[in-house]
Amino acid sequence: xxxxxxxxxxxxxxxxxxxxxxxxxxxxxxxxxxxxxxxxxxxxxxxxxxxxxxxxxxxxxxxxxxxxxxxxxxxxxxxxxxxxxxxxxxxxxxxxxxxxxxxxxxxxxxxxxxxxxxxxxxxxxxxxxxxxxxxxxxxxxxxxxxxxxxx
Numbered sequence: 001x002x003x004x005x006x007x008x009x010x011x012x013x014x015x016x017x018x019x020x021x022x023x024x025x026x027x028x029x030x031x032x033x034x035x036x037x038x039x040x041x042x043x044x045x046x047x048x049x050x051x052x053x054x055x056x057x058x059x060x061x062x063x064x065x066x067x068x069x070x071x072x073x074x075x076x077x078x079x080x081x082x083x084x085x086x087x088x089x090x091x092x093x094x095x096x097x098x099x100x101x102x103x104x105x106x107x108x109x110x111x112x113x114x115x116x117x118x119x120x121x122x123x124x125x126x127x128x129x130x131x132x133x134x135x136x137x138x139x140x141x142x143x144x145x146x147x148x149x150x151x
Contacts, residue, residue, distance in 0.1 A: 002107060010114040013073045017066040019080025021122050024062035025129050032133050042068045055133050059126040066122060067094045070115050077111070079104045094119035 035051055037040040042048065071086035071094070080086035089102045093115040104112060138147050 003110065006108055006110040007114070009073060010076060010111050010118075013070050013111075014114070014118050015121060016057065016069050017118055020066055020069070021062055021125060024058050025125065028058050028129055031055070031058070036136065036140060040142065042137050048137045048141065051135065051137065052130070055130060059129065062123065062133075063094070063119075063126070066119075067091045070094060070118075073111070074104070075110075077108050079108050090115065094122075096120060 009058050017053040019032075023092070031054060032041065032051065034045075041051055067090045068087060071080075071083060074080050074086040074090060074100065080089065085102060089104070092099050092102070093112045096116045096119060103109065
């Protein structure tokens, strides 16, 4: 039974981060579609760099907010008194850095690996979106690659 409480609390944070990341992915896709329809994607190096930079910034902000969601959960669970320490610990878990210099009590420590798994999956989604944007920019900019056979 004691394992179910941290799992349930962690599941709430996971659902929250999925929703937040879904919003950021939707924003980046819509941004790119707008840039492509308006003829700004794939027209120049500087325009393409700006698009990629904006996409990366949106995704980074999403990750930073998701780290904050986990930090708030740690505070609600009574693991940390101040947000700074909770955020640091959350960032270490979310990025799978795993310093181990700040640890949680045995009753809540299962949240650490759960957050790490969540972070890995969210970074994977971000990587996929960034790759998709880069691929579309390349295909828009270089007509000869559009007709090339894919391997």
